[in-house]
Amino acid sequence: xxxxxxxxxxxxxxxxxxxxxxxxxxxxxxxxxxxxxxxxxxxxxxxxxxxxxxxxxxxxxxxxxxxxxxxxxxxxxxxxxxxxxxxxxxxxxxxxxxxxxxxxxxxxxxxxxxxxxxxxxxxxxxxxxxxxxxxxxxxxxxxxxxxxxxxxxxxxxxxxxxxxxxxxxxxxxxxxxxxxxxxxxxxxxxxxxxxxxxxxxxxxxxxxxxxxxxxxxxxxxxxxxxxxxxxxxxxxxxxxxxxxxxxxxxxxxxx
Numbered sequence: 001x002x003x004x005x006x007x008x009x010x011x012x013x014x015x016x017x018x019x020x021x022x023x024x025x026x027x028x029x030x031x032x033x034x035x036x037x038x039x040x041x042x043x044x045x046x047x048x049x050x051x052x053x054x055x056x057x058x059x060x061x062x063x064x065x066x067x068x069x070x071x072x073x074x075x076x077x078x079x080x081x082x083x084x085x086x087x088x089x090x091x092x093x094x095x096x097x098x099x100x101x102x103x104x105x106x107x108x109x110x111x112x113x114x115x116x117x118x119x120x121x122x123x124x125x126x127x128x129x130x131x132x133x134x135x136x137x138x139x140x141x142x143x144x145x146x147x148x149x150x151x152x153x154x155x156x157x158x159x160x161x162x163x164x165x166x167x168x169x170x171x172x173x174x175x176x177x178x179x180x181x182x183x184x185x186x187x188x189x190x191x192x193x194x195x196x197x198x199x200x201x202x203x204x205x206x207x208x209x210x211x212x213x214x215x216x217x218x219x220x221x222x223x224x225x226x227x228x229x230x231x232x233x234x235x236x237x238x239x240x241x242x243x244x245x246x247x248x249x250x251x252x253x254x255x
Contacts, residue, residue, distance in 0.1 A: 001036040001037070001053040001054065001253075002036070002037045002038075002039070002051070002052050002053050003031060003036060003037065003038045003039070003052060003053065003054045003055065003056065003252070004038075004039050004040075004041070004049060004052045004054075004055045004056075004057075005024060005027070005028050005038050005039070005040045005041075005055075005056055005057065006040075006041055006042070006043050006046055006055065006056075006057035006058065006059045006064065006068070007020075007021065007024055007040060007041070007042045007043065007057075007058060008020050008024075008042075008043060008058035008059060008060060008234075009042060009043050009044050009059075009060070009061060009064075011125055012058075012060040012061070012123060012125060013236075014124070014125055014126060014127075016235075016236045016238070019236035019237070019238035019241075020058060020235075020236050022236075022238075022241055023236060023237045023238075023241050023244060023245055023248075024040075024058060026241050026242060026244075026245030027056065027245045027248045027249050027252070028040065029245070030245050030246055030248075030249035030250075031249050031252065031253060034249070034253060036253070039052075043057070043058075043059035043060070043061055043064035044061070044064070046059070046063075046064050046067050046068075047067070048067065049067060049068060049070065049071040049073070052071075052073055053073055054073050054074045054075075054076075054252060054253075054255060055068065055071055055073060055074070055075045055076070056075070056076040056248075056252050057075065057076070057077075057234075058233075058234045059082070060082065060123055060233075065079045065082060065083065074252075074255040076212060076213060076248075076251065076252050076255060077210075077211050077212055077213055077214075077233045077234060078210060078211075078212075080210055081209055081210035081211035081212070081233060082211070082233045084208075084209040084210055084211065085123070085209060085211060085231060085232055085233045086121055086122050086123065087119045087120065087121045087122065087145070087146045088103050088121045088144055088146060089209075090209070090231060091103055091146050091148075093208045093209055094205055094208060094209070094228060094231065097201060097204060097205050097208075097227065097228050098148065098227055098228050098229065099148050099149040099150070099151045099227050099229065100113065100148070100149045101146050101147065101148040101149070102146070102147050103144065103145075103146055104139075104144070104145050104146065104147055105143070105144055106142055106143065108136055108139045108147060109147065111136070111147050113149045113150075114133075114134055114135050114136075115132060115133060115134045115135075115150055116132075116133060116147055116148060116149055116150050117130065117131070117132055117133070117146075117147070117148045117149075117150060117229075118130070118131050118133050118138075118139050118141055118145055118146070118147055118148075119145060119146045119148060120141055120143070120144075120145045121143070121144040121145055121146070123232070130181060132150070132181065148229070151185075151219040151221070151227045151229055152186070152219070152221055152222075153185065153186055153219040153220045153221040153222065154171055154172075154185055154186040154187060154188045154189065154191075154219065154220055155171070155172045155182050155185045155217050155218070155219055155220075155229070156169055156170065156171055156172060156193055156198065156217065156218050156219070156220055156226075157169060157170055157172045157215070157216075157217055158198060158202055158215060158216060158217075158218065159214075159215040159235060159237050159239070159240060159244060160199075160202050160203065160206060160213075160214050160215065161212065161213055161214075161244060161247040161248055161251060162203075162206065162212035162213070162251060163247070163250070163251055163254075164247035164250070164251070165199060165203075166195070166198065166199050166202060167237070167240050167243050167244045167247055168237070168239050168240035168243070168244070169193065169195070169198060170239065171188035171193065172188070172217070185219060191220070191224075193220060194220075194224055194226075197224070197226060198218065198226065201218065201226050201228060202214075202216065202218070202228070205228055205231050206231075209231065211231075211233050212251060213233065213234045213248055213251070214231065214232060214233060214234070214235070215231075215232050215234075215235030215236075215237065216228055216229075216230050216231035216232060216235075217229050217230040217231075
């Protein structure tokens with residue numbers, strides 16, 4: 001088999017470029033050790049997809065996704081699922097799994113739950129794309145964005161692969177995030193995480209979005225309940241690179 005691997009543009013890997021590159025390289029190594037050929041190209045250089053038996057990618061640019069969408073072989077993650085991970089699509093598709101959210105265009109919709117989060121549509125590329133705000137005067141974003149209620153509790157980061165379950169999770173502090181936004185949540189206090197509930201919640205979200213290789217953040221409240229506050233296609237898997245790569249490679253080759 002001959003596969004095409006498409007790496008993520010650096011601008012879509014804020015503070016995680018090395019980790020993103022490492023997990024893709026580990027997946028490629030697993031597939032090549034199984035006797036297959038893998039060609040690698042950055043999403044910014046992608047021009048076509050012909051001549052391959054399968055494609056796996058970390059692309060997020062609209063141009064690259066448009067090209068991948070035309071492929072007539074299995075693509076992991078699918079283009080549709082990557083687009084579903086944008087903020088506005090998540091708001092629509094993950095209702096009930098996420099805190100109360102509303103979609104806004106330029107001006108805020110009627111909203112009374114302060115403080116809250118304001119999140120620009122698409123994927124976070126800088127610290128300005130997600131902000132904790134105290135009142136309407138701080139809602140500075142233009143274009144399409146989401147207002148989301150603040151979920152009480154401590155944050156948990158998780159990584160998952162369809163068919164392999166949750167490959168890692170951990171209670172997160174300020175230093176564990178890309179932009180330090182965890183400081184607005186409670187600090188982990190040693191309470192155990194209900195892994196059955198976390199896996200059920202994460203995989204329900206993955207099913208709704210259609211994404212097979214994923215990661216995200218949930219907030220665990222005092223009563224043990226959970227709300228997802230972020231969900232991403234093919235994250236860095238930086239705490240579990242080897243195990244995740246094996247699971248991802250298996251998924252790709254089985255497809």
